[in-house]
Amino acid sequence: MKRFPGAVLLSVTLPLWCGCGAGASSDxxxxxxxxxxxxxxALDRARGEDVWEVAICRIPIGATDPLYAELDDRMxxxxxxxxxxLAPVSEYYERWSGGRYTVxxxxxxxxxxxxTTETSQQCVDRALGQSSPNAQGVLVVSxxxxxxxxxxxxxxxxxxxDDDCSATLTRRYVYVGASDFMSVWEGVPPLDLIEHELGHGLDWPHSSLSAESLDGVxxxxxxxxxxxxxxxxxxxxxxxxxxGILVVNLLAAGWIDPERVVRWWPDEDSRVIDIVSRSRLSSSESIAVAxxxxxxxxxxxxxxxxxxxDAFHDGDFVxxxxxxxxxxxxxxxxxYLVSGELREGEEWSGDGFTVRVLTMGDGRARIEFSEDA
Ligand SMILES: [Zn+2]
Structure with a gap:
């Protein structure tokens, strides 16, 4: 799934980060x-209401864009x-933003x-061109x-x-094919693809199970x-x-307070840190360790x-x-992931330190961090 180039890094002043631990230094x-x-x-877009205009792109039978299957049926x-x-997609984002973001x-x-001879991108361009000034994104379904x-x-x-974030100006869009909306789904479509693409709409990158997978797309x-x-x-x-959504993306979206991400520097003394599960968006307890x-x-x-x-997983893990x-x-x-699923009593070592899961249960984990000898 590709993404078109876009965001430009703004020059920003950030508050000094609290290292909050022995040996930590702010410099x-x-x-x-x-x-x-x-x-x-991306922070402004991830806060409050984000209006996405839904446009259907009608593709003629016999379209030559190789993106399309040579089929005669249409959504x-x-x-x-x-x-x-798509109402449940909005609910998904309400859950994962702790009510901070409404699609x-x-x-x-x-x-x-x-x-017949035109491309999906030309359809997207037309949908962007006709979109209302209130729309901050256009979702095109062919x-x-x-x-x-x-x-x-x-x-x-x-x-x-800055001020005007209309999709007509920013060209912010999501485009999907018809597969998830064909009659076979009886009006109850899979929603994960749209949820994923909207994540790109918030400038989130992909992740993989290893560096090799990531490099291999x-x-x-x-x-x-x-x-x-x-x-x-x-x-x-x-x-x-x-x-669910990785804590790093929740942090980038501004959906968790940065203070909920505890910093442990590898040259610090060993330390035991308690965190709650990443789905606890409305808690103020620590949610991850960086x-x-x-x-x-x-x-x-x-x-x-x-x-x-995340209920489809087999039990909790770090x-x-x-x-x-x-x-x-x-x-x-x-x-990318560097550990496996770490259960109670298990540990992972890399980059000169060890992460050991001491106890786990009820949406909480007690984890020990130590520098390798
Ligand atoms: Zn993608």
Missing amino acids: RPDPVERLMATSES EYGADEIVEQ RFVPAAADVSVL DAQHAEGAEGGRGGPGTSC VYDSPYDLMSNSAASRETDATLRHGP VPIDGTTFASVELVEATGD LVHRIEVVGAAGFDRRQ
Whole structure:
């Protein structure tokens, strides 16, 4: 799933980060501060109401864009019916933002279409061109299914904006094929692809189960909406939502207070830190631990609780991701898993330190951090 270039890094002044621990010093470069600086342009969009205009793109039979399957059937819904079917997507984002972010879908005034020889992008351009000034994003659903092996959709944050963030100006859009809205789903479509693409609309990058997968453009992680978004329904076909969202993205969106991410520097004394599960958005307790590795890289340690959108997992576990804050925009960030699923009593070592899960239960984990000898 591709993303078009967009966000420009704004020059920002951030409050000094509290190291909050023995040996911590505020004058060494903190990769989490860098994360927050590269996320600045997406913060406004991730707060309050975000209006997405839904436009149907009518694709003629015999369209030559190789993106489309050579099939004669077409999706029958209009934009107002798609808007109704997407109500649970707004609920998903309400849950994961702790009520800080509301996606409001509204139907476009008219469908858009292309000629047989035109492309999906021309349809997107038409939908952007006709969109209302209130719309900060345009969600284009084509009525034709994509060819086998083609991308399911694409999305991005568009260009950064200050006062006027109309999609007509920023070109912020999500585009998907018709597959999830064909009659076979009986009006109860899978929602994970749209949820994933809207994540790109907030400038979130992909993640993978390893650096190799990430380099190979293989999004294989069942732990992140921005990786294998279909992981839930691959486990249970009745499920519709994507998995939960990595704490690093929740932090970048401004949905958790940065103070809930505890910093532990590897040259500190060993320390035991309690965190709650990443789904506890409305709590004020610590939700993750960031271990700085260098000025741009940190390990992010979080707890996945097998409940809600993560209920398809087999029990609770702790994960360690390596986060490399590179480039100027959120999408440039590299995020991949370095541990396995860490259960009670298990540990992971890397980058000169060890993470040991002492106890776990009831959506909480007690974790010990120590420098390797
Ligand atoms: Zn994607």
